[in-house]
Amino acid sequence: MQRDHISVRVDGTPSLRVISQSGKVVVLAEDRDDVLVSGTRVSAEVGADGVVGISGSGSGNIEVRCPAGSCVAIGTSSGSIEVRGDPGDVRATSASGAVTVESARRADLRSETGRVKVGCCGDNCRVQTTSGSVEVERSAATEVSTASGAVTVGRAEGRMRVRTASGRVELGGSGRDDITVQTMSGRVTVKLPPETRPAARLRSMTGREHCELPDGADCLVAVQTMQGAIDVVGME
Secondary structure: OOOEEEEEEOOOOOEEEEEEEEOOEEEEEEOOOEEEEEEOOEEEEEOOOOOEEEEEOOOOOEEEEEEOOOEEEEEEEEOOEEEEEOOOOEEEEEEEOOEEEEEEOOEEEEEEEOOEEEEEEOOOEEEEEEEOOEEEEEEOOEEEEEEEOOEEEEEEOOOEEEEEEEOOEEEEEOOOOOEEEEEEEOOEEEEEOOOOOOEEEEEEOOOOEEEOOOOOOOOEEEEEEEEOOEEEEEOO
């Protein structure tokens, strides 16, 4: 089936709204002065509010190339979402499909059933999923909520708040910012710089509670779980 290619001229750094029924959505933010949309049965136009609206009516994939720093909002009923390059704020919602964001200034990501992965988020990072793992490599303040799935945050330079019903939780903190975890079932591991002296408030109904770092007031680490071990350790 023939693919359409639509170029939309924009002034400065635009905002984009991408809607797809099904099929993969890929957005690449790069050094350019237009928005180029490729896909089957796609449309693109600038609305009265100045937002570039992009939609696909079929089940084919959509590829969008836009200026670096563009703020992007993406929604899809069935299909994965991938954002690459150097965008601004990113909001993405997928009813069924993985969400992958290479980098963002701020991120608000939601998936009903699908893995969510974030490379680097310069400011607040918020992730919500019903069933699927969450992985954030680097971020500032981070909030994660999931019903079922592992949660991994490599390093957060800001407060962290994690809520999950079941699944392993592994977090890397700054040693200066508070960390709060609430889970029903699953092992929780919090890694901090080895010189950190946290105020550890750990509670597990049926698992080990262990903090290898000396008690202090550098940051609060509050973890509650019904079932599973809790470990607060120094980073290697």
